Amino acid sequence: xxxxxxxxKENKLVRDLMTVGxxxxxxxxxxxxxxRFLLEHHVEAMCxxxxxxxxxxxxxxxELVAAYGRDDLDTLTAEDIMSEGVPExxxxxxxxxxxxxxKDKGIRIAYMLHNAGGIIYPAAYISxxxxxxxxxxxxxxxxxxxxxxxxxxxxxxxxIERRDEARRKAGLT
Numbered sequence: 001x002x003x004x005x006x007x008x009k010e011n012k013l014v015r016d017l018m019t020v021g022x023x024x025x026x027x028x029x030x031x032x033x034x035x036r037f038l039l040e041h042h043v044e045a046m047c048x049x050x051x052x053x054x055x056x057x058x059x060x061x062x063e064l065v066a067a068y069g070r071d072d073l074d075t076l077t078a079e080d081i082m083s084e085g086v087p088e089x090x091x092x093x094x095x096x097x098x099x100x101x102x103k104d105k106g107i108r109i110a111y112m113l114h115n116a117g118g119i120i121y122p123a124a125y126i127s128x129x130x131x132x133x134x135x136x137x138x139x140x141x142x143x144x145x146x147x148x149x150x151x152x153x154x155x156x157x158x159x160i161e162r163r164d165e166a167r168r169k170a171g172l173t
Contacts, residue, residue, distance in 0.1 A: 015091035022122040027079040047122040057082030
């Protein structure tokens with residue numbers, strides 16, 4: 001490994017690798033819908049929000065597999081099987097320390113929380129997958145979609161994509 005790549009890997013902070021924007025679901029979302037979302041969007045977990053929008057838990061592959069085979073699977077909701085609490089990491093934490101903390105706490109995904117008007121919600125996240133991508137990256141260009149400086153679509157571009165997807169699903173296009 002070149003000295004430049006080694007230095008790139010050593011000096012990273014959580015903020016340099018996190019994904020801004022967090023997949024979320026309401027506490028009463030059916031488990032089957034969550035499983036479908038995780039598969040279709042290639043994400044590892046979702047943060048569960050209560051009726052006011054506060055992060056109250058996490059639901060991912062581990063929770064879903066644990067629920068598999070239950071007789072009440074068709075009626076289970078996120079709140080029924082989520083892991084309570086939202087694991088948090090500081091975005092200014094060195095990546096090596098964050099990876100060790102995640103391993104020590106037994107969590108594969110951690111969130112950076114934001115407080116807006118008294119509502120605490122997840123604003124960004126980092127996961128084992130982020131760390132593996134960083135480990136495997138040949139150079140910075142392979143990570144340009146990650147971190148606080150990542151190239152992101154504007155809110156209007158995001159709106160148009162969601163609108164067009166909803167129209168497509170409804171058979172209107």
